[in-house]
Amino acid sequence: MAPFRTAAAACALGLILTITGFSHTASAQTQSETPTVAPLAVGLTDGGSAEAQVIEAVRHADILTIKLRFKPLVAGKVERIYDSISKSDYENSFYVLAGSKKHLLLTDSNDKPLTNPYLVIKTTNGSATAGSWHGRFPAPPKDVTEVSLTIPGIETLDAIKITDR
Structure with a gap:
């Protein structure tokens, strides 16, 4: 049963890292796509x-x-x-x-x-x-x-x- 828990924990960790990495990428893209209005x-x-x-x-x-x-x-x-x-x-x-x-x-x-x-x-x-x-x-x-x-x-x-x- 221990190998199954280890594999499940590894999959869960991989999923969390993937989601976290994706959200940082989306956030970075959103920030870089927001234009800064240049002063007149x-x-x-x-x-x-x-x-x-x-x-x-x-x-x-x-x-x-x-x-x-x-x-x-x-x-x-x-x-x-x-x-x-x-x-x-x-x-x-x-x-x-x-x-x-x-x-x-x-x-x-x-x-x-x-x-x-x-x-x-x-x-x-x-x-x-x-x-x-x-x-x-x-x-x-x-x-x-x-x-x-x-x-x-x-x-x-x-x-x-x-x-x-």
């Missing part, structure tokens, strides 16, 4: 702890929405990108340049800019992102297909391709 534009934060990546620039009707994520470059850092948005900041530091025309952030009914009121990022070990940002601007004309984005604390992000929806 990148720039460093002033403190150098993260890379600002434009992940979306969508023109819908008369609004252009731009979204950023921050990819950590240095672990264990907290960086204040901006603390608040003063009237002067709003007019001079938050805008999209479309051709030679400057478009300021849109505001709500209380004259508050349609963006994050402050931006602080935190980089940690193993984290894919350190924060995010979004802003809404008047959409440039349809013949404008690229813009540049300026916000405080980040290098100007140029040649951002617009997607129409």
Whole structure:
């Protein structure tokens, strides 16, 4: 009876290794087949702890929405990108340049800019992102297909391709 148990145990072990090996292969194939979306534009934060990546620039009707994520470059850092948005900041530091025309952030009914009121990022070990940002601007004309984005604390992000929806 012992040889039968040994053979059965060997078959069971072989089956487990085959299934485990197959699942690792399937998992590896799934991960490698999932495309990583390349950022539309990148720039460093002033403190150098993260890379600002434009992940979306969508023109819908008369609004252009731009979204950023921050990819950590240095672990264990907290960086204040901006603390608040003063009237002067709003007019001079938050805008999209479309051709030679400057478009300021849109505001709500209380004259508050349609963006994050402050931006602080935190980089940690193993984290894919350190924060995010979004802003809404008047959409440039349809013949404008690229813009540049300026916000405080980040290098100007140029040649951002617009997607129409």
